[in-house]
Amino acid sequence: MTDLILSLTWGTLYYATPLTLAAMGGVLSEKAGVVNIALEGFILAGAFAGVCAADVSSRYGVFLSNVIGIFAAVVVGALLGLLHAFLTQKTRMDHVVSGLGINLLASGATQYLYLHEYPQGLTVTGIPRWMFLVAAVVLPFIVQFLLVRTHWGLKLRAVGESCEGAFMAGVSALPVRFAAVTLSGVLAALGGAYLSLADDHNFSTDVSAGKGYIALAAVIFGKWNPLGAAGGALFFGFFYALQTELQIRHISAHFLGISWTNSFLLDMLPYIMTIVALASVIGRAVPPADLGREELAG
């Protein structure tokens, strides 16, 4: 029993790691007023860039190749974040359309490059998972500090609540939003790098499997608060861990002629819980007032 609790706890922490990293990106972006469906694409692109760069540089030794892999994930995440910021802020594209386009781009490009460059698949030595876990534990507090205690965080929240108000107070929205969305790309891509470098040690198409959207759900679940969002990530991580544990241990539960612990039915668990969580919480959650609004001033 203690064994089960222990592995459930670790499982929850490890599944929550990429969700937390991406969710912190989501908090930054949405607090600044930019809807971020693109988290999914950031994760996927970060996963591929990380593992690809680590593989290319593998002859420089494990340590250096890992550093290069992380760096590549961060750069790709930042570039896609910049693209999202540019499309939503400069061309005033609908935030959801831009996010969907970026997700499609990440999905198509990673699939194309993966099939083209690695028809045999690839494996990397990878990074120990606890390194990312430490980052995911520390990061919510850093983001919280950033948002609440720093001058930049105040500007970011002001821009997200009311662009015009911020403009009147002499804060220009564009630089703040660009920085926030780029940073969100970096964080989500780190979550992706966790999936490929630390968790799987390889890449598979659609490795993100909706984790970006679930991270976004965690943000909403946590009412756009970094610590709350981390709590949301833990909540969803728990259901991933539960699903894995039940599958590994072949625990069976038959009821009404249906085997409820069938792998397909268990796979549904995190997704169903996401819907349930959103349906039960969102009525009480108040998003940043200018979320998704086009930036008018500046």
Next chain:
Amino acid sequence: MGLLLVALFIGLSGYNVPQAFSALFIGATGLQLVPFKVNLFPLAQSLAQTAPLLFTGAAIAFALRAGMFNIGAQGQMVAGALATAVVGAWDPALLSPLHIVLCLAVGGIAGGLLGAAAGLLKAYRHVHEVLSTIMLNYVAADAADYLVTHGLKERHSMAPQTVKISQAVYLHPLVSGSGLNAGLFVAVVAAVGASLVIKYTSLGFRIRTVGENQEAAAAAGVNVPAVLTTTMFISGLLAGLAGSVLVLGLEHRYIKGMTGTYGFDGISVALLGGASSVGVTVAALFFGGLTSGAGYMSLQTNVPDSIAIVVQAAVVLFAGARTLPWRQRRQPAPVAKPTKGAFAPVDAADD
């Protein structure tokens, strides 16, 4: 622009760009310029790809008119396909055309119910439809996988598939050997019908009002939650029909994974096609040709056919940027419809 980007992509990865593009063109249209030759088969295959895309594109375009992003066409299609496979295998001693209509109806309703679920969540619990429909996609796929490996699985078969449907409900190919069948006509009728509903019915008027401004619509006495739910039901119905037609015309049973990515491709179709049924039809033809041509190109030149997804991304990013600086001067009309909308609706706080 999009094509340039793709050419760059193919070129950078060391393929022969003109060769790849000509293979793409031949695969999509069946027209060979030197020496001039018309092949009916590739054209029929492209049109066969068009049918499901037209359904899902029309489905997503329909929901967009009410300001909703139905990303759940994929899951709704799975529900429609599975329901059709079940009813098609059942022999109700009906005339074959009636049985076909029944199959389509059940498939459509199955998809519609899944869509309506997302609509209800949006209308009454303020769950953003993008998140709920994506989650429902995973749920529908897993549930269907479970059913075709357990309760609905064909006995004595290793493959995760249902039994074959009755021959009476087959939609037969119009060009022999190809996947082109009467489903395309059903798709055109459905797409045109959907746009007529939008344009000329009172429901359509209410849908457009809600899409333009929810608060104004509510103030004018429109039952916004009911309109949102109905819209998502109809949108899901159209997407479900895509699954029905695939089962009746192509696979003649539900097979795990048979629905491909038509549901997601429909997003690009709807965004490129904009509001009109003609636009959506043209966009569906374009993407149908692209998908079919990319398959041919990948056979001929080894360029992975995932390149089609990159093209789609380019289309969404370029068509969706309704006021790109260089586009603004030439094209006054917005390409995408107005989806104003805070991620979680701001009016949630007001009511």
